Amino acid sequence: MEMSSHAGSQAKYKPYNRSSIKRAPQWERIPPELREAVEVVSHVLPFRTNQYVLDELIDWDRIPDDPIYRLNFPHESMLDPDDYATLRDLVRSGDKQRLAKEIHAARTRMNPHPAGQLTDNVPQLDGEVVPGIQHKYRETVLFFPSAGQTCHAYCTFCFRWPQFVGEEDLRFAAKDAEGLCAYLRRHPEVTDVLITGGDPLIMRTATLERYLEPLLAPDLAHVRNIRIGTKAVGYWPQRFVSDVDADDLLRLFERVVGAGKHLALMGHYNHPAELRPAVAHDALRRINGTGAVVRMQSPVLRHINDDPAAWHELWTEGVRLGAIPYYMFVERDTGARAYFELPLTEAYDIFRAAYASVSGLARTVRGPSMSAFPGKVMVDGTPTIRGEKVFALQLLQARRGHLVRQPFYARFDPEVTWFDQLVPAFGDQRFPFEEETATVPAQGRRLDLVGA
Ligand SMILES: *Cc1c(COP(=O)(O)O)cnc(C)c1O
Numbered sequence: 001m002e003m004s005s006h007a008g009s010q011a012k013y014k015p016y017n018r019s020s021i022k023r024a025p026q027w028e029r030i031p032p033e034l035r036e037a038v039e040v041v042s043h044v045l046p047f048r049t050n051q052y053v054l055d056e057l058i059d060w061d062r063i064p065d066d067p068i069y070r071l072n073f074p075h076e077s078m079l080d081p082d083d084y085a086t087l088r089d090l091v092r093s094g095d096k097q098r099l100a101k102e103i104h105a106a107r108t109r110m111n112p113h114p115a116g117q118l119t120d121n122v123p124q125l126d127g128e129v130v131p132g133i134q135h136k137y138r139e140t141v142l143f144f145p146s147a148g149q150t151c152h153a154y155c156t157f158c159f160r161w162p163q164f165v166g167e168e169d170l171r172f173a174a175k176d177a178e179g180l181c182a183y184l185r186r187h188p189e190v191t192d193v194l195i196t197g198g199d200p201l202i203m204r205t206a207t208l209e210r211y212l213e214p215l216l217a218p219d220l221a222h223v224r225n226i227r228i229g230t231k232a233v234g235y236w237p238q239r240f241v242s243d244v245d246a247d248d249l250l251r252l253f254e255r256v257v258g259a260g261k262h263l264a265l266m267g268h269y270n271h272p273a274e275l276r277p278a279v280a281h282d283a284l285r286r287i288n289g290t291g292a293v294v295r296m297q298s299p300v301l302r303h304i305n306d307d308p309a310a311w312h313e314l315w316t317e318g319v320r321l322g323a324i325p326y327y328m329f330v331e332r333d334t335g336a337r338a339y340f341e342l343p344l345t346e347a348y349d350i351f352r353a354a355y356a357s358v359s360g361l362a363r364t365v366r367g368p369s370m371s372a373f374p375g376k377v378m379v380d381g382t383p384t385i386r387g388e389k390v391f392a393l394q395l396l397q398a399r400r401g402h403l404v405r406q407p408f409y410a411r412f413d414p415e416v417t418w419f420d421q422l423v424p425a426f427g428d429q430r431f432p433f434e435e436e437t438a439t440v441p442a443q444g445r446r447l448d449l450v451g452a
Pocket residue numbers: 134136137140141142194371376396397
């Protein structure tokens with residue numbers, strides 16, 4: 001393995017929050033009215049950035065429209081105008097008690113728990129809830145290590161935002177891999193474990209190792225693929241290059257690969273700017289050198305990447321540098337969604353224009369896809385069939401596995417932005433996944449939900 005060539009020049013991770021950002025060298029470059037918006041909105045939505053993002057990813061000549069500035073810095077129109085005015089006045093007057101009350105109320109109005117995240121996919125073992133895991137699709141278990149539930153910087157669109165502002169009960173996360181492994185031993189159908197957060201690579205290597213090592217045991221040979229969801233590739237690529245335990249991390253990756261597993265880093269890249277710095281290239285080269293594979297995924301977001309050219313650069317540079325295009329998502333129905341959302345028809349047009357502009361090597365990507373209750377719903381076009389303009393849709397993943405990739409259709413509507421606004425086309429009463437649950441007796445229906 002290549003040793004770190006940066007060992008002598010370790011970059012120090014330096015985060016900023018609402019108070020400390022005022023000491024960042026770039027703070028002076030933010031005009032006063034935008035600064036007040038950062039102050040006000042960050043009471044509701046979480047705010048965290050770091051010196052690498054400020055120095056290397058944001059183009060300060062282009063703020064506030066710079067995409068990474070939008071991605072990291074709270075902005076006035078991310079809140080409802082009335083909420084913003086109320087909170088701004090309370091921040092100005094210093095009425096802390098009323099401020100706290102209004103903050104909580106504003107958060108509650110922003111759908112903090114979309115798609116039954118906390119309640120629907122939590123499996124049981126011998127009648128006990130297994131902490132820190134979710135099991136929705138047959139072959140893949142999600143695992144939330146408690147030490148990995150934060151990030152190197154926060155995205156203003158984040159769907160996990162309530163956990164960063166303390167509105168979500170974090171006791172659901174797992175302190176060790178014991179429960180996970182016991183569950184996996186009883187579930188031979190599970191081939192994939194996806195370790196996620198937050199960002200699991202916020203953990204020190206030694207901590208991550210305690211979670212990963214047990215998965216390599218011989219009695220878990222059916223777990224073929226280990227994935228780690230991470231944004232460190234974008235927000236802190238030094239994690240793989242110059243952090244004190246970067247080399248240890250790469251050795252841990254090698255050990256997982258050496259044990260016969262496929263190791264995939266599911267890299268969250270929201271904009272090609274994250275792929276431009278040399279250290280981001282180094283990170284990809286070093287990760288790929290361990291035998292691990294990097295895949296890239298992101299939602300399509302207004303103000304950030306609602307442009308086929310951005311996706312073209314992301315996917316073609318990704319392929320060249322060693323990150324395989326995987327998913328384009330639709331922004332979820334939570335948080336500042338009114339600010340980021342795009343009509344489904346626009347998301348589809350962006351996807352298709354970008355997809356048409358790249359070679360087959362980048363067409364491993366799928367989308368645009370909505371993570372909704374029945375599964376991952378992909379918009380696959382807006383054709384006119386027998387005189388009716390429709391959305392052609394498919395489930396890329398489904399709670400009921402046999403529905404995967406079965407086409408279905410919804411009435412076309414240029415304003416629809418999310419799954420729950422879709423209406424079946426051709427006068428049908430139900431979508432295929434609704435038919436399924438409606439015809440299953442009550443007992444079966446419960447089974448469908450538990451561990452489905
Ligand atoms: C997306 C997702 C997965 C992984 O699905 P793949 O299509 O295999 O990448 C697993 N569980 C949940 C809950 C998901 O949302």
